[in-house]
Every structure is written in C-alpha cells, then in structure tokens.
Amino acid sequence: MKYEFLNIFIPIGYLFFIGLIGIFFVRRNMLIVLMSIELLLLSVNLNFIVFSCLNDDAVGLLFSFFILTVAAAESAIGLSLLVIFFRLKSVISVDAISMLKG
Secondary structure (H helix, E strand, C coil): CHHHHHHHHHHHHHHHHHHHHHHHCCCCEHHHHHHHHHHHHHHHHHHHHHHHHHHCCCHHHHHHHHHHHHHHHHHHHHHHHHHHHHHHHCCCEHHHHHCCCC
C-alpha cells in the first residue's frame, strides 16, 4: 500500500517541477508562465486529493475544489489581460510587460 501511493506522488512531483522550471527559467513568454502556474496548482490539487483518499477525509477534496476555483479565476483574468496587452503592443513578452511599471 505504501508503494502504491509513492507511485502516485512521483508524477505529481514531476508536474510541480515542470511548473517551477516554466516559471523561473522560461520567462520569455507570458502564456508559458500562466500555464506553469496552472501546472503548479494542478499538482497541489492532486496532492490534496491523494492525501484525502489516504486519510479517508473530505477536507482535501474541499481544498482542491477551492484551489480549482481560484485557478479558473486566475487564468480567466490573466488571459484577458494578456489579450488586451497583445492588442495594444502586439507582443506577449515578459520584458515588454515589465516596461509598464511606472
């Protein structure tokens, strides 16, 4: 039983690591950064779900539901801001967005 859950946690760790790589090392495209944040939130959700099943508790499922709600709102707002910025500047580079700081 212990090794079955270990086989579940390894792919979740890979998802989290890919999300971290996307945020910290691939900072050219804002769309990739948003997708990497979504990967991080997905891996955290999967951890909550697995621990909830492991402990026979519904609290992890409830937390994963709230995280999915926040992730959906974050992606909707982020993509809408990205579309507006692309219409104005015709570029979605993180460097071009950081020039907007006053």
